[in-house]
Amino acid sequence: MAKYRFEQIAINSTAKKKPTEEDRFTYLGLEHLDxxxxxxxxxxxxxxPKGEKxxxxxxxxxxxxxxxxQKKVAIAPFDGIFSAHGMVLRPNTDVIDPEFFPLFISSDYFLDAAIKISVGSLSPTINWRDLKVxxxxxxxxPAQKKLAKVLWAMNETKDAYKKLISATDELIKSQFMEQFGDPNKADNAVPFEFAFIIRDDLRKPINDATRSDMHENAIYPYYGANGQVDTINEYLMDCTAICLAEDCGSYGPGEASSYIVSGKSWVNNHAHVLIPRECCDIEFANTFFKLLDMREYVSGTTRLKLTQGKMKTIPVILPSLVAQQQFAAFVRQSDKSKFELEQALAELNATYKRIITENLC
Structure with missing residues (x-):
């Protein structure tokens, strides 16, 4: 293999324009890249969009x-404008195959090296003067062309898995709406506290000893506001409940703003803890929250927050317990299929990364 400076591999296009009203239809920001x-x-x-793009x-x-x-790399699907917080790159075809080029830029081999030269603390950024060398x-x-053919075939398979996973989520949503109606336009809903007991009596101040028990010794599992670990304002609970993220206003419809916990565990107090009453199946309720668009119930400017007061105004769709349990069984089966697809995708991703590593490093 030959060694090249990045400026020999890629052309950094810096042409810009000030957007017009028409450009908003063909604008891509970093938020559009996955x-x-x-x-x-x-x-x-x-x-x-404001400012030059x-x-x-x-x-x-x-x-x-x-x-x-965040490792965001994508292929432009049309002519248009792109965020100035990104780079528009084109291949130098003397040293890199055009089909292989996007695969190289999206590889951990390139991205990990690029991330290391990011500068800044709040929003670390890569400068071309550092990247190009x-x-x-x-x-x-010839080897690049052969590798590109293999990797693009794997990418097509990965995309197929992702579509099936997305289709599973859509199936749950469409089945819910067919049986029970739109969760955001419930005509026969019940008041929030008819379905749930709100637990807010278990909060405890955190100290060094508590933190040690919570993290280092790991006596009990720990859950953050969105199911992920963080380190502020925890309390200990001992029940089976739904945790609903306080900052769910920043989540879109279909994004998981709730999760189920069972038994003794630490829970961040930026999650509302809800215990379903006897009339409410916990798995059904958890699915309801995942489908509900929470944004109309939140308040705030810099941080959209679901207060307990606003949460109590959420109307809850609550069919018969039998209907809830039947739907929960359907969700479990769908989740099982989704898990199998996610496992297959994970294995394919691992193989994909291994092939790139073996051929580039």
Missing amino acids: SGSLTVTRWGSDVA LLMKKGDVLFGKRRAY LEFDLPDL
């Missing part, structure tokens, strides 16, 4: 240079 996917599935802005051509490789640790090993062009 980590781990070269395909763009959403774009556009409600109003014309990069011009992009269909087929260009778009790289998020701001917060590069990084050196990378590349196989010869």
Whole structure:
């Protein structure tokens, strides 16, 4: 393999324009790029974007240079404009195959090296002057073409898995709406506290001893506001309940804003703890929250927050307990299929990364 500086591999297109009203339809921001996917599935802005934006051509490789640790790389699906917090990259075809180029830019081999030269604390950014001098090993062009063919075939399979996983989520949503109606437009809903007991009596101040028990000794499992571990304002609970994220206003419809916990565990107090009453199946209720668009119930400017008062105003769809349990069984079966697909996707991703590593490092 030969070694090249990045400026010998890629052309950094810096052409810009000030957006017009028409440009909002072909605008791509970093928020439109998904980590781990070269395909763009959403774009556009409600109003014309402010400030100069990069011009992009269909087929260009778009790289998020701001917060590069998010590893956002995609192929431009059309001519348009791209966020100035990114880079528009094109291949130098003398040293890199055009089909292999986006696969190289999205590889951990390239991204990990690029992330290391990010500067800044709040929003670390990669500068071209630093990136262009990084050196990378590349196989010869025939080997790149062969590798690209294998990797793109694997990418197609990965995309197929992702579509099936998304279809599973859509099936649950459509089945819910067919049986019980739109969760955001419930005509026969019950008051929130008819379905749930709100637990807010278990909060305890945290001290060094408590923190040690919670993290280092791991006596009990720990859950953050969104099911992930964090380290502020915890309390100990001992029940089976739904945890509903306080900041669910930043979640879109279908995003998991709730999860089920059972037994003694630490829970961050930025999660509302809800115990379903006898008339309410916990798995059914958890699915209801996942489908509900919470944004109309939150308040705040910099941080959208679901207060307990607003939470109590949420109308809850609550069919018969038998109907709830039947639907919960359907969700469990769907989740089982989804888990199997996710496992297969994870294995494929691991194989994909191994092949790139073996051929580039």
